[in-house]
Amino acid sequence: xxxxxxxSLFNQKKGLLSIYFTAGYPQLEDTxxxxxxxxxxxxxxVEIGMPFSxxxxxxxxxxxxxxxxxxxxxxxxxILDQIKDMRKTITMPVVLMGYVxxxxxxxxxxxxxxxxxxxxxxxxxxxxxxxxxxxxxxxxMDSYGIxxxxxxxxxxxxxxxxxxxxxxxxxxxxxxxxxxxxNIKASLDTRTAYYQRIKALDLKNKTMIGFGIKDKAxxxxxxxxxxxxIIGTAFIKHLSxxxxxxxxxxxxxxx
Amino acid sequence: MSKYSVNxxxxxGRFGGQFVPxxxxxxxxxxxxVYQEILDSESFQKEYKQLLKEYVGRPxxxxxxxxxxxxxxxxxxxxxxxxxxxxxHKINNAIGQILIAKQMGKTRIIxxxxxxxxxxxxxxxxxxxxxxxxxxxxxxxxxxxAPNVARMKMLGAEVIPAMTGNRTLKDATxxxxxxxxxxxxxxxxIIGSVVGPHPYPDMVAKLQAIISEETKWQFREQTGKDxxxxxxACIGGGSNAAGSFYNFLDDExxxxxxxxxxxxxxxxxxxxxxxxxxxxxxxxGSRTMLMQTDDGQIIEPYSISAGLDYPGVGPLHSFLAxxxxxxxxxxxxxxxxxxxxxxxxxxxxIPALESAHALAGLKKxxxxxxxxVVVTVSGRGxxxxxxxxxxxxx
Numbered sequence: 001x002x003x004x005x006x007x008s009l010f011n012q013k014k015g016l017l018s019i020y021f022t023a024g025y026p027q028l029e030d031t032x033x034x035x036x037x038x039x040x041x042x043x044x045x046v047e048i049g050m051p052f053s054x055x056x057x058x059x060x061x062x063x064x065x066x067x068x069x070x071x072x073x074x075x076x077x078x079i080l081d082q083i084k085d086m087r088k089t090i091t092m093p094v095v096l097m098g099y100v101x102x103x104x105x106x107x108x109x110x111x112x113x114x115x116x117x118x119x120x121x122x123x124x125x126x127x128x129x130x131x132x133x134x135x136x137x138x139x140x141m142d143s144y145g146i147x148x149x150x151x152x153x154x155x156x157x158x159x160x161x162x163x164x165x166x167x168x169x170x171x172x173x174x175x176x177x178x179x180x181x182x183n184i185k186a187s188l189d190t191r192t193a194y195y196q197r198i199k200a201l202d203l204k205n206k207t208m209i210g211f212g213i214k215d216k217a218x219x220x221x222x223x224x225x226x227x228x229x230i231i232g233t234a235f236i237k238h239l240s241x242x243x244x245x246x247x248x249x250x251x252x253x254x255x
Numbered sequence: 256m257s258k259y260s261v262n263x264x265x266x267x268g269r270f271g272g273q274f275v276p277x278x279x280x281x282x283x284x285x286x287x288x289v290y291q292e293i294l295d296s297e298s299f300q301k302e303y304k305q306l307l308k309e310y311v312g313r314p315x316x317x318x319x320x321x322x323x324x325x326x327x328x329x330x331x332x333x334x335x336x337x338x339x340x341x342x343x344h345k346i347n348n349a350i351g352q353i354l355i356a357k358q359m360g361k362t363r364i365i366x367x368x369x370x371x372x373x374x375x376x377x378x379x380x381x382x383x384x385x386x387x388x389x390x391x392x393x394x395x396x397x398x399x400x401a402p403n404v405a406r407m408k409m410l411g412a413e414v415i416p417a418m419t420g421n422r423t424l425k426d427a428t429x430x431x432x433x434x435x436x437x438x439x440x441x442x443x444x445i446i447g448s449v450v451g452p453h454p455y456p457d458m459v460a461k462l463q464a465i466i467s468e469e470t471k472w473q474f475r476e477q478t479g480k481d482x483x484x485x486x487x488a489c490i491g492g493g494s495n496a497a498g499s500f501y502n503f504l505d506d507e508x509x510x511x512x513x514x515x516x517x518x519x520x521x522x523x524x525x526x527x528x529x530x531x532x533x534x535x536x537x538x539x540g541s542r543t544m545l546m547q548t549d550d551g552q553i554i555e556p557y558s559i560s561a562g563l564d565y566p567g568v569g570p571l572h573s574f575l576a577x578x579x580x581x582x583x584x585x586x587x588x589x590x591x592x593x594x595x596x597x598x599x600x601x602x603x604x605i606p607a608l609e610s611a612h613a614l615a616g617l618k619k620x621x622x623x624x625x626x627x628v629v630v631t632v633s634g635r636g637x638x639x640x641x642x643x644x645x646x647x648x649x
Contacts, residue, residue: 053552054425054538056432057276063419075550100274101537105551126276127537151277155439160280175278179437
């Protein structure tokens with residue numbers, strides 16, 4: 001089996017920038033153009049959000065984008081169809097992020113098989129608990145070569161983080177501060193202390209920091225403390241205000 | 256251990272579980288570890304029972320409904336949760352959970368509410384205990400349940416409108432969960448129904464079990480008979496039904512009947528009957544019967560009753576329905592309104608619109624003259640007077 005693109009990326013580079021965007025947003029057929037623009041702008045990895053009617057971990061900006069995309073007519077089936085030929089042009093790792101109900105409804109294994117077929121490298125399903133993944137889905141996902149990207153948060157105990165690290169693959173998604181996407185409540189000192197606590201655990205997996213990373217300063221701060229950072233809400237805001245064509249402008253302001 | 260009890264992973268059969276983001280894992284896991292021990296402790300039991308008796312006014316009456324019984328040709332008993340302080344069964348659970356919250360050292364309480372009854376109950380116990388309280392309520396519900404909003408505010412709670420989705424109970428629950436994700440250290444989330452991630456469905460069922468505990472001895476005392484033939488309750492999330500059924504679950508001779516809100520009708524899109532019209536899915540942390548599209552998006556429900564206007568149902572009830580232990584019926588808005596008026600005119604009790612659905616179920620069962628039927632009147636109708644005034648031209 002070919003090496004997963006996420007693994008190759010982390011072997012090559014540090015200070016990674018991953019960008020999240022919502023599929024089918026702003027227009028239904030924008031998914032591929034945003035993806036191509038992001039690659040052209042030089043980002044290292046992307047997360048494509050699969051909209052859900054009730055996105056628990058998301059703040060108002062991503063909620064609104066999800067709602068608009070759903071109103072545009074986006075579905076999981078449609079997303080997989082839109083990106084079915086992406087590997088003709090897209091070389092960076094692609095992660096799909098969505099909530100558990102639509103994925104289970106689509107059929108968990110069918111979803112993984114279809115992800116593999118179109119060249120998706122990993123999935124983030126925030127409300128699929130890690131233990132549920134280990135018990136029911138890990139072996140199956142491994143057989144398709146798709147990483148389940150686990151999250152950890154400031155409240156996660158050392159013991160819990162070490163347990164997750166011992167079983168995880170791909171990378172670990174470090175939620176920057178207690179909260180939903182686009183919302184950063186913790187002070188810089190609190191975040192630094194949390195980042196350093198994780199660093200000291202000397203995890204075997206690579207780490208990416210997300211939730212509340214919005215500009216060059218927060219990106220740089222994250223990169224000092226982890227292998228890279230993920231920006232979502234700030235990019236969605238930019239997309240909604242300036243459109244798909246201004247993608248490069250956003251990325252250039254970060255690095 | 257009853258075969259209807261939750262297992263150690265939080266499942267009733269295949270329903271239930273703990274589908275929460277990792278950000279909530281420490282909170283939910285911690286609660287899972289301590290709730291049973293707290294519930295079993297002597298100090299908790301003493302304080303809980305004392306408050307139920309001296310503050311809530313329990314036991315609530317079991318009333319033999321003489322004229323209703325004559326009208327239906329059977330024996331109907333009403334379990335009168337409408338007589339509980341704050342006007343509904345919701346207070347039983349709110350008192351229990353706030354004692355647990357205090358035991359865990361939490362200083363801020365959040366809750367979601369549909370009809371406002373759980374919000375009022377939570378605001379009430381927060382005033383009683385001197386804790387800060389924020390209640391999320393859908394903007395639409397804020398409009399249709401204005402008296403309860405005023406009560407919560409008078410009790411010192413902050414009422415935060417949920418502006419997403421249909422702006423009803425589902426959306427209020429989403430916002431409360433987001434608040435909890437954002438405030439994991441000091442905040443305790445008092446969920447109002449037998450929904451949410453494990454251990455909430457089990458914890459809330461156990462805190463509402465007082466309803467059937469009382470019904471059991473009251474029925475024996477009043478009739479000299481061991482058990483009723485039927486126990487009926489309305490079901491949205493299902494907390495009053497869970498409490499009404501709980502101590503009868505293993506008495507298989509007792510027929511358990513849950514009545515869902517059919518809204519404008521089961522064959523219309525405007526319904527909240529999750530068991531009749533739903534399919535298996537995951538909402539608010541548990542796997543259960545859920546109204547959803549072919550793409551797994553959650554469908555906005557509809558019922559005239561704000562308390563039943565929820566697209567899912569507690570996982571226990573999905574299991575009881577599937578296993579055949581409970582029979583699930585559905586009553587339309589109009590049937591519930593008719594039943595509310597009937598109870599009012601025959602027994603002098605104005606029920607909540609939610610409870611009226613349980614009463615509407617009476618018409619759908621062919622009772623024998625010898626049957627003993629207990630119907631839980633989960634709350635009183637004061638909060639629904641605007642709807643009653645409008646529909647009955649009062």
